[in-house]
Amino acid sequence: MDDHTPAAPVRLRPARRIGTANPRLFGSFVEHLGRGVYGGLYAPGDPSATPEGFRGDVLELVRELGVTVVRYPGGNFVSGYDWRDGVGPRDARPRRLDLAWKTVEPNTFGTDEFVAWCRHAGVEPMLALNLGLGDARSALGLLEYANHPGGTTLSDARVANGSPEPHDVRLWCLGNEADGPWQLGHSSAAAYAERAAVTAAAMRRFDPALELVVVGSSHERMPTFGTWEREVLTRTIDLVDHLSCHIYFYDEGDRARFLRSSDMLDRFLDDVAATIAHVRAATRSERDVSISLDEWNVWNYTSYDEIEPRRVFEEAPRILEEQYTLADAVVVGTLLQSILRHADVVAIAAMAQLVNVIGPIRAEPGRPAWRQTTFHPFAAVARSAGHTVLDTAADATGGADATCVVTVSPGGDHALVHLANRSTTTAADIALDLRELAPRSVEHAELLWAPDPAATNTVDDPDAVVPRPLDTRLDDGTLALRLPPVSWATVRVRCATGGR
Incomplete structure (x- = not known):
């Protein structure tokens, strides 16, 4: 960075213990959409393909990314999907029209392939049921197929x-996004709640220990946001474990505003948590329902709006293949900070999506898969799985806009410090008071930054924006470093065991 960039002092200190970061906070999402499955997860002709036809280089990057759970097969796709089309001999599986994304679905990848892929990747499967055009009987059929011994x-x-x-x-x-008029089988909150309750009650007769996620709002700008959650949860609170919510963030030309997207996510999660608490009190329920933020990301959908009116039915077209920038990566990092700050109420989170379709991983035929800019903050924060989360209080002057979350390993032997500078013009000179953790040394420090916030990684230049070593200083328990404008950093600090 330019040493002459104006800088402002920012003093940070751990403010409170929030809770434990559930490993499921570092989930992802795979939908039968574009090249997410075909050409992403599944590419039998690729040089890296496994005997099952899975892209081996994608599997390696998924493991490196640190993903813990993957939601499948949708998304909008699931509301018109018959799971029976995707099982059995491949040459006997039907080709269907997918009305959600106006494509042709070959069904050569289905439930069994997905679960096998999860085993290869070392992730937990999270299956979505069709409660759009589907019903409880179809859901119970899939449950029996998947989980009954024989x-x-x-x-x-x-x-x-x-x-x-x-x-x-x-x-x-x-189900998925039943509140959205775009959804096949869209219905009112009352109608969906009854369908979900009937399905959940039947599934619990099969296995009371299943974890069930009921559909909440597909965005905080939905006119029914809040009232939908209240009505659905009032009917289902004693039958479900998690309330789903989705949110995406867009760069609409005001970069400074876009970089503050995590403020909106903070409010959104606070509102959803408040609604859950209200319903629990109003119904006198003792069930501890948590949030499943099972779709979130940054997404510039301008190109999709331009293409969609001209779309014709074809197999695995290029849809939503976002090219992410450094600014996008910094926003993703701050959104992950927000998720950590809500570790007491959020139990599951899934970045949407995983490969090619608005994903941190990209893959082209015959070329090595590569990491998008957004890959790097996710991989860094995923290392906080299972850690105790400490929020931080900041004292800033001179235009700095730094955010920070600290996590402490279960044994207290190290801490991870995740920092961002959201300012577009001002560097931040950080002084983080870590004396409570008895810090001993800085083991690793990396900075994600480029002179141009619009810098991207491509198949020909996959390492244009990657983490690089960051200079730090640890004196008398205070960690000092400088963050340039629009940047992300992670620092690993060795602590005295049990320092907190």
């Missing part, structure tokens, strides 16, 4: 299809 027509079909052991899927989404 001895019934559906479970024996799974065995015959090459999966002798039950898939044992624990996380189930009761």
Whole structure:
């Protein structure tokens, strides 16, 4: 960075213990949309392909990214999907029209392939059920197929299809974005709540220990936001474990405003948590329902709006293949900070999506898969899985806009400091008081920054924006460093065991 960039002092100190970062906060989402599955997860002809046809280089990057749970198969796609189309011999599977994204679905990748892919990637599967055009009977069929050991027509079909052991899927989404008029099977809150309650009650007769996610708002700008959650949860609170919510952030030309997107996410999660608390009090329920933020990301959908009116039905077209910038990566980092700050109420979060479609990983035929700019803050924050989360209080002057979350390992032997400078013009000279943690040394420090906030990574230049070493100083328990404008940093500090 330019040493002459104007800088402002920012003093930070741990302010409160929030809770433990559930490893499921570092989830992702794969939908049958564009090249997310075909050409992303599944590419039998690729040089890196496994015997199952999975892209090996994508699998390696998914492991490096630190993803813990993946939601599948949608998304809008699931509301018109019949899971039975995606099982059995591939040459006998039907080709269908997908009305959600106006594509042709070959069904060569389905439930069994997804669960097998999850085992390869080391992630937990999270299956979404079709409660759009589907019903409780179809949902129960998939549950029996996936989780029953054998001895019934559906479970024996799974065995015959090459999966002798039950898939044992624990996380189930009761539909997707039922509040949205764009959704196949869109309905009122009352109608959806009844459908979800009937399905949830039946699923619990199969296995009371399943974790069920009921649909909340698809965006905070929905006119029904808040009232939808209240009505749906009032009917289902004693049947479900998590309330879903979705939110996306857009750069609409005001970069300074875009960089403050995490402020909106803070308010959104606070509002959803308040609604859950209200319903729990009003119904006198003792059930501890948490938030499943199972779609979130930054997304510039201008190109999609231009293409969609001319779209024709085709297989695996290029849809929503966002090219992410440094500014996008800084926003993703701050959104992850917001999720950590709500670790007491958010149990699941899934960045949407994983590969090619608004994802941190990109893959082209015959070329090595590569990391988008947004890959790097996610991979850094995912290392905080299982940590105790400490919020920080800031004293800033001179135009600095620094944000910081500190997490402490279960044994207290190290802390991770995740920092961002959201200012477009002013560097931040950070002084972080870590004396409570008994810091001993800085083990690693990295900075994600480029002179141009619009810098991106491409297939030909995949390392244009990558983390680089960051100069730090640790004196008398205070960590000092400088963050240039529009930047992200992570510092690992070794602490005395049990320092907090």
